[in-house]
Amino acid sequence: MDAAVTGPTSQSTHELEVELVLEAIFRRYHYDFRRYARPSISRRLERAQQHFGCSSLTMLQNKILHDPTAFPVLLNFLTVQVSEMFRDPSFFRALRERVIPHLRTYPSLKVWVAGCAEGEELYSLAILFREEGLEARTIFYATELSPTALDKAQAGIYDIDRLALFTENHQKSGGRSSLSDYYIAGYGSAIFDKTLRARTVFSAHSLVSDAVFSEIHLVLCRNVLIYFERDLQDRAIGLFRDSLVHGGFLGLGSKETLHFSCHREHFADFVPSERIFRKRSTSQACPERTHAAA
Numbered sequence: 546m547d548a549a550v551t552g553p554t555s556q557s558t559h560e561l562e563v564e565l566v567l568e569a570i571f572r573r574y575h576y577d578f579r580r581y582a583r584p585s586i587s588r589r590l591e592r593a594q595q596h597f598g599c600s601s602l603t604m605l606q607n608k609i610l611h612d613p614t615a616f617p618v619l620l621n622f623l624t625v626q627v628s629e630m631f632r633d634p635s636f637f638r639a640l641r642e643r644v645i646p647h648l649r650t651y652p653s654l655k656v657w658v659a660g661c662a663e664g665e666e667l668y669s670l671a672i673l674f675r676e677e678g679l680e681a682r683t684i685f686y687a688t689e690l691s692p693t694a695l696d697k698a699q700a701g702i703y704d705i706d707r708l709a710l711f712t713e714n715h716q717k718s719g720g721r722s723s724l725s726d727y728y729i730a731g732y733g734s735a736i737f738d739k740t741l742r743a744r745t746v747f748s749a750h751s752l753v754s755d756a757v758f759s760e761i762h763l764v765l766c767r768n769v770l771i772y773f774e775r776d777l778q779d780r781a782i783g784l785f786r787d788s789l790v791h792g793g794f795l796g797l798g799s800k801e802t803l804h805f806s807c808h809r810e811h812f813a814d815f816v817p818s819e820r821i822f823r824k825r826s827t828s829q830a831c832p833e834r835t836h837a838a839a
């Protein structure tokens with residue numbers, strides 16, 4: 546049909562520009578934000594547009610297609626790295642009191658922290674596992690989409706101003722030691738003990754397009770699915786289901802749930818108030834909305 550004859554479609558120019566810029570990012574840089582929740586990705590694109598001084602999203606698209614140095618900056622606008630150590634302390638308390646007793650029964654353990662941001666959650670888990678005497682038998686996988694965040698996670702250095710909150714969270718989570726045992730302070734930073742990450746494999750991994758891990762006992766993916774549309778949430782939850790051993794645990798963020806997922810029946814509620822689920826022993830493929838792993 547000839548648009549010049551029939552006139553514009555009902556899709557707004559802004560919606561069309563968002564779709565086109567996400568398509569351009571995918572085709573040029575292979576980062577796929579096309580199935581992220583539109584209101585939030587659209588707001589973040591607008592902030593990037595302002596940052597680059599572009600008068601429209603089409604101008605922003607032009608900039609990122611022609612200036613490769615702009616893309617890493619744009620990526621920082623499109624990913625949200627907000628995190629804390631022992632974020633939502635009651636979640637970590639539930640891990641300690643309810644999940645750890647089950648994990649103790651395994652001779653070796655694998656834990657996957659998906660969307661680890663700048664590492665706060667990984668160091669929290671490493672400390673918890675050390676306090677509970679499980680660290681030596683555990684391999685941690687810390688994965689993240691943003692290369693900048695992953696570099697910071699591997700460095701384990703945080704602004705000292707954040708340590709008061711981290712310490713309070715650690716205590717509320719039932720911490721058995723003092724958080725200050727795990728870092729040294731200097732020049733405005735807290736540098737975390739590198740032995741905490743000695744058993745961690747850090748890697749770039751996208752829940753949109755990458756594949757599963759194997760024989761995982763605990764997956765934490767908190768405050769990540771909230772940014773995805775439903776079918777993409779299902780894809781990620783399918784990855785967790787296929788990565789977990791039977792009886793393995795999945796911890797989601799406080800605003801996230803499995804209840805509307807096509808994989809729902811493969812998990813049982815374990816600590817419902819903390820969004821901790823346990824994989825059931827029977828498993829079948831999700832009948833719909835699966836997107837094959839790359």
Ligand SMILES: C[S@@+](CC[C@H](N)C(=O)[O-])C[C@H]1O[C@@H](n2cnc3c(N)ncnc32)[C@H](O)[C@@H]1O
Nearest residue numbers: 624625628660662690691751752753767768769
């Ligand atoms: C708000 S942070 C959550 C950090 C931590 N899990 C927590 O709850 O404190 C969300 C993280 O998910 C990452 N992320 C976004 N899309 C992703 C994807 N497709 N695959 C893996 N990580 C992703 C972002 O880069 C960001 O670091």
